[in-house]
Amino acid sequence: MVEFIRDFDIKLNMEEPYEVIAYVQVQPLIISKIIEAWEGDELLKRIKERVGNNAESEWRVVFDGGLWYQGCLCVPNLHGLREEVINATHNSKLAMHPSNTKMYRDLKRNYWRDNMKGEIANFVSRCLTYEQVKAEHYRLPGLLQPMLLAEWK
Template sequence: MTVRFATILDRILAAQKEAMDESAGLQKGLDEMIEQRSDGTLYYLDRIWVPLKGDVRTLIMDEAHKSKYSVHPGVDKMYYDLRDRYWWLGMKKDIAVYVSMCLTCLKVKVEHQRPSGLL
């Protein structure tokens, strides 16, 4: 599990460098809240800042939702698990969209819905 985290962290660091190179600065008000640690990773309130570049957000959500050690958690559980370590703008909304598009979760939850209309 630590090997997988190391590769994700490397990809986050590369995406952060790419995002910082393209933009002169971050959003207004976000500049002073983000700090750079000794390994070069940018942190926002003691959580790793994940930029939009490099499709890293999807990789993180894949790992948290579809790995062998997680059992397709719902939106709230997945958000609470990820918010301890990562941060990005609109994180809860992105997680909700991701979980709503998971075919496995949709198949499981279909049984619990009422049929529409008359049978």
């Protein structure tokens, strides 16, 4: 786990001895990219204008300007963000190339977009690593049966 955290390359530089009280909020870069891309997606812009602060809607506009549907972050269809989210989830060091069903369950907790299940199935079907490491499922032949012995030579 230490190696995983070391990959983030976090540094704190202070020149004189200071006492620092700080608040650090860690947010994945992909979420920042998604929030920036909302301005270019016309469909999401129209939904944001229509929703506003309607408390009864399944859609929400939160403080960072983000659009959420049923508690999930909406991913626009721009700049390859959908593929980047799928790729980051599938090739993560912690996920180890999951199947499309497990990956869909993991992604639908945090992200929303139309046709997400189909895009995930298509992506996983093209993954060579997944095809090589997935477990083969077949029926076991059952109990072993003795072979008949010949009476004649």
